[in-house]
């Protein structure tokens with residue numbers, strides 16, 4: 001306890017005076033607003049500097065329509081006397097953050113490129129530039145997935161075990177690669193790209209098709225499995241020719257999908273056992289003896305419901321585990337997969353392997369399907385899942401399609417979903433959905449290397465929260481209020497004092513203060 005007396009905290013002034021950066025709000029009847037952007041205008045959080053010692057910055061987005069509304073306040077020596085006190089425990093240290101991002105699918109690339117060049121730039125800036133929300137990760141599908149307009153792989157010539165006819169697609173060369181290069185040039189830091197494949201070429205598979213239930217022919221160590229490993233190397237080489245190097249890759253998108261009868265889109269079935277053996281005998285050695293030996297390999301890339309079982313099978317085998325760095329998780333069915341018995345348990349069993357969220361989207365569930373312009377429920381779904389993941393050792397979170405059209409596509413199998421950015425080609429505009437701001441509350445503030453720290457609370461609360469210390473020593477606290485009432489609280493940083501604030505109903509708040 002400090003001898004200094006406890007005092008009230010007051011938010012002193014609202015800094016957001018610059019109208020030119022306000023959200024151009026539009027309502028479509030789904031609970032909250034979207035922000036409309038065109039080639040010359042878009043709301044922007046701008047560059048966020050550190051407040052002076054003793055001050056804090058607060059950014060609030062809410063169902064009522066605020067989007068990253070900035071205010072500044074002063075830390076006080078005395079408590080405000082508010083019943084709910086959130087106490088920062090910087091000495092309790094957990095995992096470090098890697099980053100946040102989305103996926104450059106064929107569909108996202110087509111939708112972005114359907115806009116005029118100026119609007120395309122505006123959209124890419126929103127995600128990647130220092131004035132935007134500073135995404136640092138991009139997932140890149142290898143060849144087609146459901147978010148493509150046709151089915152293809154890079155090696156569709158039957159019997160081409162040496163991959164002499166391996167070719168990137170038009171979608172890579174004319175769409176995804178140029179956009180990734182532009183995204184990279186807008187970003188202040190090198191982007192971390194990671195690749196995921198949906199299906200192997202049909203001729204390598206038991207079912208002779210890219211869709212449905214099927215796996216690689218033969219056994220791990222056999223020629224089909226070796227060729228499929230080499231396909232990854234060839235992919236990395238081809239992207240390298242365009243100066244795009246990869247931070248990581250996954251062992252394949254949703255391997256359990258390819259075990260389901262009549263699965264409707266591209267999939268390649270692996271069990272945990274066959275994935276383990278393919279990594280041990282084929283993919284691991286192929287990467288190790290290639291120019292990409294330092295790339296991070298993530299297993300699973302599927303629902304966290306499969307943990308810890310999947311990790312136990314693969315990582316308790318030294319021959320596979322030596323090639324693995326992390327575990328990728330998707331968010332579908334998270335409601336029936338408690339984070340402690342899936343994520344935290346896996347972390348405690350295998351603390352040297354990082355957990356990373358590799359895919360999530362709204363609008364995938366048949367009871368609430370497709371695009372909902374302005375849905376605040378979906379913003380809360382994102383923030384809730386991110387906080388839950390991060391509080392259970394996940395080191396980063398990757399959204400699905402960076403952009404989609406008004407119908408939630410294109411998607412060749414009509415698996416239409418939602419995206420944080422919805423493009424309206426006919427008006428040459430795009431809409432920043434509430435989920436865009438959910439991502440922003442994390443991606444803009446939790447720089448790579450930020451370390452999650454402990455927080456304790458003075459009384460039970462509906463608020464969900466997660467706290468971090470960044471490498472410059474500053475503190476970030478993210479709070480989600482999914483309840484109907486405004487609630488006052490104060491934060492106690494024992495080295496500095498008290499920070500009083502209010503979490504409006506249905507809001508996401510990021511608090512940032514300097515500690516040194």
Ligand SMILES: *[C@@H]1O[C@H](CO)[C@@H](O)[C@H](O)[C@H]1NC(C)=O
Pocket residue numbers: 005006007008078
């Ligand atoms: C802070 O608390 C101390 C001790 O309770 C009290 O003496 C002092 O007046 C308070 N300061 C303010 C500004 O309220």
Ligand SMILES: *[C@@H]1O[C@H](CO)[C@@H](O)[C@H](O)[C@H]1NC(C)=O
Pocket residue numbers: 024037038039040041
């Ligand atoms: C872009 O949006 C701004 C703000 O809504 C508007 O003033 C401007 O006219 C728009 N530009 C075009 C070309 O529509």
Ligand SMILES: *[C@@H]1O[C@H](CO)[C@@H](O)[C@H](O)[C@H]1NC(C)=O
Pocket residue numbers: 241242243
């Ligand atoms: C890759 O980068 C090098 C060095 O910066 C440059 O000379 C070359 O033109 C680039 N190649 C492509 C395909 O962008």
Ligand SMILES: *[C@@H]1O[C@H](CO)[C@@H](O)[C@H](O)[C@H]1NC(C)=O
Pocket residue numbers: 261262
């Ligand atoms: C799978 O598809 C085949 C051919 O359309 C059909 O006969 C079969 O009933 C389907 N099986 C299931 C489980 O849906």
Ligand SMILES: *[C@@H]1O[C@H](CO)[C@@H](O)[C@H](O)[C@H]1NC(C)=O
Pocket residue numbers: 463481482483484485486487488489501502503504505506
């Ligand atoms: C969260 O929102 C509810 C509903 O408006 C409100 O009563 C409550 O005070 C808010 N929580 C905080 C901590 O402000």
